[in-house]
Amino acid sequence: MFYELASGVGLPFASRVGPLPAAAFFGAGTAVAFREAGRQPHSRDPLFAVLNGVLLSAVISHFSTWPTTKVAGLPWLTECEGLTGRLMPPYNFILYVSGVAAFGGLLENRRGGLRGAFVLALMVPWLMDEQRREYLRLLTQARNRPAWWNRRLQQRPGRRRLGG
Numbered sequence: 001m002f003y004e005l006a007s008g009v010g011l012p013f014a015s016r017v018g019p020l021p022a023a024a025f026f027g028a029g030t031a032v033a034f035r036e037a038g039r040q041p042h043s044r045d046p047l048f049a050v051l052n053g054v055l056l057s058a059v060i061s062h063f064s065t066w067p068t069t070k071v072a073g074l075p076w077l078t079e080c081e082g083l084t085g086r087l088m089p090p091y092n093f094i095l096y097v098s099g100v101a102a103f104g105g106l107l108e109n110r111r112g113g114l115r116g117a118f119v120l121a122l123m124v125p126w127l128m129d130e131q132r133r134e135y136l137r138l139l140t141q142a143r144n145r146p147a148w149w150n151r152r153l154q155q156r157p158g159r160r161r162l163g164g
Contacts, residue, residue, distance in 0.1 A: 001026045003094055008152035009082035015137035019149040042111065049112025052105035053119030059099035060120070061127035081135055082153045 001011045005019055013022040033051055040048070066080040077092050078084070106116040142153035 003091060004081060004083070005149055007083055007087050007091075008148070008150065010138045010141075010150050010153065012134060014149065015134060015141050019147075037105075045109040046112030046115050049106055049109040049114075049116035050119050052102040052109065053116035054123060056099060056102035056106065056116070057120050057123035057127055059095050059102065061124050061131060062095055064124065065128045065131050081131070082138075 002023065005011045005014070005023055010019060011022050011026065013025065016022075017025075033048075037048055062077065062080060063075045067078045068075040069078050070076065074096075077088055077095070080088070080091060083091055106113050109116065138150060139153055142150035146154050
């Protein structure tokens with residue numbers, strides 16, 4: 001999330017609430033979830049399985065929505081949310097690390113793993129559509145209200161074709 005913001009393409013919900021509130025939401029949520037994951041009893045595993053399912057859904061929806069190629073037999077984003085070129089290797093790395101962590105969390109939270117799988121089935125299609133809508137909102141906002149956080153989107157031509 002913060003890589004996208006620093007790269008000048010915004011982040012989820014930035015088109016609706018602004019970049020700083022969106023960053024605060026994701027930053028605080030991540031910090032709390034990370035801290036609590038090691039402190040909570042196993043009875044809370046289903047909650048963490050849902051969180052891991054949401055994170056894994058976001059990763060899968062990125063690879064399903066945006067143009068990819070194959071690198072070492074794995075999907076590799078060539079463009080995503082206004083990011084291209086030299087910005088893509090770190091972004092792919094971030095997505096893969098996040099995906100592996102979320103998958104590992106689902107395995108660790110065995111008692112809630114089915115809930116996490118259910119979340120995947122619901123969230124991936126919804127997130128694919130939402131990414132398209134959010135990207136179009138961000139493009140419009142960058143054109144109508146240019147700012148530091150949407151600077152890369154100001155250089156983008158109108159609508160981009162998205163996969164899926």
